[in-house]
Amino acid sequence: MDIQIRKATKADLDVLKAMEQGIITAERPFDETLAQDPISYYDLEALINNTKALVLVATHNNAIVSCGYGLEKTAKPYLNHTKYAYLGYMFTLSQYRGHGLNGKILFALKEWANNRGLSEIRLTVYDENKAALRAYEKVGFKKHIVEMRWVSEE
Numbered sequence: 001m002d003i004q005i006r007k008a009t010k011a012d013l014d015v016l017k018a019m020e021q022g023i024i025t026a027e028r029p030f031d032e033t034l035a036q037d038p039i040s041y042y043d044l045e046a047l048i049n050n051t052k053a054l055v056l057v058a059t060h061n062n063a064i065v066s067c068g069y070g071l072e073k074t075a076k077p078y079l080n081h082t083k084y085a086y087l088g089y090m091f092t093l094s095q096y097r098g099h100g101l102n103g104k105i106l107f108a109l110k111e112w113a114n115n116r117g118l119s120e121i122r123l124t125v126y127d128e129n130k131a132a133l134r135a136y137e138k139v140g141f142k143k144h145i146v147e148m149r150w151v152s153e154e
Contacts, residue, residue: 005108008048008055015064016044023091030126042089054112058101066092066101070109084120085113106139
């Protein structure tokens with residue numbers, strides 16, 4: 001399969017917004033706190049224009065089939081690093097899953113982070129999303145913190 005990885009452009013926004021809805025649909029079963037549709041997680045145009053971010057897409061026959069972004073962030077002052085790369089917006093169309101596209105995008109984002117001097121790379125994933133956990137562990141990520149919540153029954 002001939003897959004190309006490239007930087008996203010403003011011309012890609014309609015497709016990228018549709019893929020964002022795919023992410024939301026996939027994550028909704030893992031998070032009862034999500035508001036009713038329509039919702040949006042990202043300001044994709046701002047990410048594309050941000051000099052401290054990189055939005056990537058994987059294409060097959062010039063069609064976008066997978067995506068992800070990296071964003072340079074400032075670390076908490078008590079950590080042993082001042083900056084880190086945060087990765088998000090990871091999504092692959094269902095018919096393209098299992099072909100390593102997520103790994104290719106992650107590899108390119110890791111390279112981008114390293115070129116920026118960012119040795120710490122983080123992302124968040126729902127603990128119950130076992131497929132995503134396996135995908136991230138496959139490329140070297142390890143669980144670090146599990147966020148817990150409690151809701152009053154009043």
